[in-house]
Amino acid sequence: MSTVLVSGANGFIAQHVVSQLLEKKYKVIGTVRTDAKGQHLAKNFSTPDFQYVIVSNLSLPGGFDEVFQQHPEIEYFLHVASPFNFSDVDVEENLLKPALAGTKEALSSAHKYGKNLKKLVVTSSYAAMGWTYLIDKSIPDDIYIDEDSWTDIPWDVAAKSNGFIAYVASKAHAEREVWNFRERENPKFELTVVNPTYVYGPQAFDSDVTEFMGETSEIINRITKLQPDETPRRERGMCIDVRDVAGAHIIAIEKDECNGKRLLLFNASFSEQNFLNLIHKFYPEQFKNVPIGEPETTEATLTKTFWGDIHNEKTREILKQDWYSHEQCVKDVLEQIVRVRGL
Structure with missing residues (x-):
């Protein structure tokens, strides 16, 4: 039985990763920032095949050294x-x-102390691909984005920008380091990077359905609380189910075809009007106070995005996953919210 280290194990994506790993009979070591978070996970997973270790600050020098030294x-x-x-x-x-x-x-820690490490998979983001236009807010008509595309926002520009642009730049700079490291150090383990768009889907555990549920999950959560006189925002883009993102991480360690690859994950377009439509389709009574919006604009809100012409055919061919449909993803999110809140 192989052992997998998962950093930030209490995160939205990571909890699904851990859950699927355990289902496939891997042993899992998850890093968390505090003992309380570790105990919460251990209680939810409730198996000796999961254990946690505390790494209070992932950015400190040698943050993962002890983990690899104690778990060869x-x-x-x-x-x-x-x-x-x-x-x-x-x-x-x-x-x-x-x-x-x-x-x-x-x-660095993996390279120095990962004596038996075979593969390292890094979760990046679609933000690291093709978002250079954020700097001057001009989107080329012929923008084409695929697994070879890169966001190029200089560090000094990002440092003086708003949080959104800085986040986008941070994903690109961090991922560049992965590939620079591979070129510079020639590690004995393989590297793969996973680049999802917006990640939606149910929480791994009902206990994580809280008042505020993180940056992406919060979009749907917030919409379910809208009152009839409130207007939804105009957020839109591309998305992928969290369970498929978790599955892609596991495929990345199991298939050699993923070695040295960037995996671009998206499966559907979304808009807040689209979410409103699905809320009223699946749970009209439970969310009868939520505004209907302007359903006749749905198609325009889905197609008129600022994301560019995106292609992930190479990723789909490598992974060969059967992804959750967009409607099923949203329905499962709503079903969990209704169940937990007793609506």
């Missing part, structure tokens, strides 16, 4: 943890530096 049995490392917020407060210190340092430390 680790064969796979899924580095899922990374700062994820769009705060405008000191973006260089709160977004750029932690994202880059966390990636550097994970790679």
